[in-house]
Amino acid sequence: MDLSASLQAALTGFLLGLGLIVAIGAQNAFVLRQGLMRRHVLLVTTLCALSDAVLILAGVAGLGSLVARSPVLLTVATLGGAAFLLAYGALAARRALRPDGLTAAPPETQDVGRVVAATLAFTFLNPHVYLDTVVLVGSLSARHTGSARAAFAGGAMTASFLWFYGLGFGAxxxxxxxxxPAAWRVLDGLIACVMVAIAxxxxxxxxxx
Known part of the structure; x- marks a missing residue:
């Protein structure tokens, strides 16, 4: 086992994963808002990180080429993701325009099922996540073999865990x-713009x- 090659591969995977995930996007905006409200932060961040890990492993295992050759899968993900983002953007815009709706409810009153559903939707209804984690990370991992390839995947997954936990709990x-309340109106206005723009x-x- 070449330890230096594995460490280099792990660092490459970490930097790639961080570069792909650290951007203003629908998923990050959702995690940020949950973190600011301190509602189910551990649940949301863990779901996001684990979902990324599953997709990265799938890409490294060779699923990337299958997804890249499946226009039907990408079309379904694109249209479903766009519809979801437009709906969530409309809700964010409504919150921004209605100050009376900005009063935060206690954390325990937020339905866990809805939080889980929203988190998974932000992850799996976004075709970019497949292109980034499955296709791109998967194809680049092919440059490595054996333990170095596993280290590459581990580095990319580590970046996801550090980013989501840092974003959620650092908020x-x-x-x-x-x-x-004015700050929440600005945040929700920005979230609405991001969601609609991505859709x-x-x-x-x-x-x-």
Missing amino acids: RLLAPVFAR LSLLNAWRTG
């Missing part, structure tokens, strides 16, 4: 800022593709 550092970009890519 509370912004609590003083979001003690004001439109998905539809445009599907239409022109």
Whole structure:
């Protein structure tokens, strides 16, 4: 076993995974909002990280080439994801426009089933997640063999865990800022814009593709 090759592969996978996931997107915006509200943060971050890990493993195992050759799968994910993002964007816009709806309910009153469903939808109804984790990470992992390939996958998965836990639990550092209702209105307005923009970009890519 070449330890130096494995360490280098792990670092490469970590940097790639971090580069792909650290961006303003629907999933990150959802995790950030849950973290700010301190509602089911451990559940949401763990689901996101584990989902990424499953997709990365699938890509490394060779599923990437299958997804890349399946326009039907990508079409279903694109249209379903766009519809979901538009609906969530509309809800965020409604919260931003209605100050009376900004009063946060106690954490325990938020339905766990809905939180789980939303988390999984943000993950698996986004075709970009398949292109990033399954196709891209999977294809790049082919450059490595044996233990180095496993280390590459481990590095990418580690980046996901660190990012989601850091984002979810680190959001509370912004609590003083979001003690004001106006800050929540701005955040929800931005979330609405992000959701709609991503949905439109998905539809445009599907239409022109």
